[in-house]
Amino acid sequence: MNRLALVADTHAYHKGLPRLLAFFRQHQLKNLACLGDCQPEPFRPWLEHPGHRLYWVFDVYGPQMPEATKNGEALALEGCVLMAHTRALVWTHFKDRIHAYERDDRRGRPPLLLCHGHTHVPSVTRFTPPLSRLVYINDALRPQEFQARAACLPLEPDTIYLIVPGAFTLEEGRYPAFSFAVLDLPASRLIMVSLKELESLESLALF
Numbered sequence: 258m259n260r261l262a263l264v265a266d267t268h269a270y271h272k273g274l275p276r277l278l279a280f281f282r283q284h285q286l287k288n289l290a291c292l293g294d295c296q297p298e299p300f301r302p303w304l305e306h307p308g309h310r311l312y313w314v315f316d317v318y319g320p321q322m323p324e325a326t327k328n329g330e331a332l333a334l335e336g337c338v339l340m341a342h343t344r345a346l347v348w349t350h351f352k353d354r355i356h357a358y359e360r361d362d363r364r365g366r367p368p369l370l371l372c373h374g375h376t377h378v379p380s381v382t383r384f385t386p387p388l389s390r391l392v393y394i395n396d397a398l399r400p401q402e403f404q405a406r407a408a409c410l411p412l413e414p415d416t417i418y419l420i421v422p423g424a425f426t427l428e429e430g431r432y433p434a435f436s437f438a439v440l441d442l443p444a445s446r447l448i449m450v451s452l453k454e455l456e457s458l459e460s461l462a463l464f
Contacts (some may be wrong), residue, residue, distance in 0.1 A: 258288055258335050261312075263438040265292035265374025266424035267299070273435065273455045274299035275385045277425065282306065282459045286439065290314070290334075292374035292422065293342025297322040314374075316342040318451075323412030336442040337367045343375045352396065358417065359386060369417045370440065379436045379449055381410060395423065395436070403434070405453045407461065412445045423451060439463055 262281050266385050267274060278300075281289065289303055290312040297320055304324065312332055313325035320381055322328050331341040331350035339354065341347040348355070351371070358369045371384075379395040397403035412418060423436025435452040441464070448463055 258338075258354055259441070259443055260286055261288045261334070261336075261338065261440040261442065262286050263290050263292060263372055263420070263422040263440065264295065264425050265422050266294040266377055266426055267291075267296065268294055268426050269296060269422075270426040271296070271299045273425070273427065275302070276458060277437065278303055278456050280461070284439075284463050288312070290338075290340055290372065292334075292340060292372060294374060296320065300370060312340065314340050314342055316346070316375075332363065336440075337369045338372060338440065338442075339370065340372045342351075342373060344371075344373050347371045347373050347419075351436075355417065360378040364415060366415050367442075368412045368445065370412070370420055372420045372422075374421065374424070375423055377424040377426075377434060378421060379438070379451055380421045381447065381449065384417040384419055389419075393449055395449070403451075403453065405451055405457060407448070410447045410449065412447055413416045414445070418447075420447065422449070 287308050290311045290433045293314045293316050303309050312325040313322040313328045315321050333339050339351045383390045383392050395406045422438035424434045433453050439448040
């Protein structure tokens with residue numbers, strides 16, 4: 258796997274997703290992971306394109322998507338990518354693997370990437386026991402203060418990261434939160450994107 262797009266928490270929002278999927282195809286992305294609280298219908302067309310893969314995470318309430326490339330409460334992908342809907346589920350399902358990575362004293366290993374949704378707040382945390390360090394966040398105390406933002410973050414070897422792409426949704430009572438992320442595994446980097454309007458996709462360059 259070379260590059261992986263991460264989307265989470267679309268909830269009942271459908272309208273802008275065809276536009277986002279078209280953007281991913283335009284940038285030659287074929288691997289897409291949905292990290293829970295997403296409805297299957299807007300994502301089914303993704304699988305109609307040859308070579309496209311969809312990794313579908315659901316929480317205890319679903320919904321599931323059996324036709325996805327992989328479908329489960331927690332998924333492990335090549336490239337040391339571990340996924341679940343919540344941080345608690347990531348730790349529960351992959352506790353042994355995380356601890357084994359911590360104990361391994363070899364150098365030059367690919368980073369271990371723990372990806373989840375649920376919080377709606379785009380963030381990246383570097384986990385170095387017994388401490389954690391927040392290396393990226395895009396949040397706002399008041400809706401009107403939310404800002405569009407894009408960042409490319411290097412991912413260091415021998416490091417555990419917690420990655421939350423944020424929510425890609427537009428719901429009553431929320432500010433526009435069109436956020437997503439793209440993992441570039443060969444280059445060991447992560448692109449975090451938050452938009453206030455979908456029209457910004459037209460001028461957004463990922464790589």
